[in-house]
Amino acid sequence: MKKLVFCLCVFLLLSGCARPMSMDTVGKEPNFAGVVEEAREGSILVRVNEDEEVCRTSDLVSVSLDAALGDSMTHFSVGEGVRVYYDGTIAESYPAQVDTVYAIILVKPLEDGQVR
Secondary structure, three states: OHHHHHHHHHHHHHHHHOOOOOHHHHOOOOEEEEEEEEEEOOEEEEEEOOOOHHHHOOOEEEEEOOEOOOOOOOOOOOOOEEEEEEOOOOEOOOOEEEOOEEEEEEEOEOOOOOEO
């Protein structure tokens, strides 16, 4: 009985430590910027900025629209600039794929087509 009560207390303490996801916490996660090339049902295809580290793997990344942050955008149009916050894992295929997405935010593309 003591073990059960102890385990329950530990579980409650650990679950209380988890902070809800917000843009403050998401902003510290790996991310990249680019321009939407295709808007599909459930995903977008993003042409990644040339200066982004992700670009070393692939110039195009398929990004799931199933974002963990509830107020993340889910409807995009071709040509819109986006910044994608994710867990750091990219499937090395062509196009590359990001499945665990925390947030996708709309940003304004610059004249050269890049996004900052």
